[in-house]
Amino acid sequence: MGLIIILLGVGTLSMAGLVSIMPAEFYEAEEQQPADEGPVIPRDRVSVASTYIPASTAEAAAIISGDALFKANCAQCHSVYQQVVGPKLADIDKRRPMPWIVSWVQNSAKVIASGDEYGVKLYNENGKQQMPSFGLSRKEIEDIIAWIKVQPESAPAIHIEAVAAN
Ligand code: HEC
Structure with missing residues (x-):
């Protein structure tokens, strides 16, 4: 079955x-x-x-995991189609490559401190609000993106x- x-x-x-x-x-x-x-x-x-x-049981499992992770960690500041505290996350996978998204979620301050052009601009455009760092794995962050998509x-x-x- x-x-x-x-x-x-x-x-x-x-x-x-x-x-x-x-x-x-x-x-x-x-x-x-x-x-x-x-x-x-x-x-x-x-x-x-x-x-x-x-398309697959693996994708289904990723979406279910991403759903729980998003609600527990991200929903207080983000929505998929609306700006909340942070930007809407629809199409984030098209705006940024996955390794960038992983680094950002794990430690956005580090990305900004590295002088990353996109990160610095985003930070400034959002009133220099610091997004918290999350101890999530690459797989967990990919699951969140699978859910967003x-x-x-x-x-x-x-x-x-x-x-x-x-
Ligand atoms: C306390 C509020 C807060 C929480 C919680 C939060 N974020 Fe953010 N996020 C922000 C803010 C604010 C920005 C805009 C950049 C900045 O000011 O640093 C942002 C930016 C982002 C971006 C870049 C968006 C873009 O348009 O390029 C991504 C991706 C992101 N967050 C993902 C997440 C994920 C995934 C989670 C949950 C694991 C999360 N965020 C949790 C506040 C938050």
């Missing part, structure tokens, strides 16, 4: 921040005993237009659902 992870945009359900990973059996069980545990997701209201199916612009909240494939 393989595992298919489907990301469903559910902005209309106002479930911002909810991430749940449930096997298909969960839904079957829930249909018999409705609504005593956790939120019930009405499947007919889920937007199919923003469904994203990762699949966020639909039209549906701000995303629900991650894992279903067992037949």
